[in-house]
Amino acid sequence: MARAATATATATASCAPRLLRAALLLLLLVAATRRAAGAPVVSELRCQCLQTVQGIHQKNIQSVKVTPAGSHCAQTEVIATLKNGQKACLNPAAPMVKKMIDRMLNKGSTN
Incomplete structure (x- = not known):
């Protein structure tokens, strides 16, 4: 056994x-x-801005990121990083936001 x-x-x-x-x-x-x-190839495959604000005073904005419409999201997204670290989605159709983007584009083309 x-x-x-x-x-x-x-x-x-x-x-x-x-x-x-x-x-x-x-x-x-x-x-x-x-x-x-x-x-996934990219980090986000969906819209990041569910709500937008019409504008934020420019002195409070540290940087702005513009993401064109694409397969991830049907609308253009404008995300501002504020000096306090918060992020805010701006309405790309708002006149103040359009002016800000135009200034950014013109500043980049003159350098």
């Missing part, structure tokens, strides 16, 4: 490394498949 138990233990011990290797291989295959199939 002791001999049968020893044989079973030996068979189980020799199977353990194979099972471990098989489990590791399966885990690697799953991880590789997920990365290849579902990894």
Whole structure:
């Protein structure tokens, strides 16, 4: 009886490394498949501005990012980073925002 138990233990011990290797291989295959199939190329695939404000005083604005309409979002988005670190979505159709964008474009073309 002791001999049968020893044989079973030996068979189980020799199977353990194979099972471990098989489990590791399966885990690697799953991880590789997920990365290849579902990894987004860009960070955001949707609109970031759900609500906009008509304008913010320019002295409070540190920088402005304009994202044109595309497959991620149907409308142009204007996101202002304020000096206090907050972000605000500006209405791209607002006259003040249009002037600000025109000034940014003209400033960039004269340099």
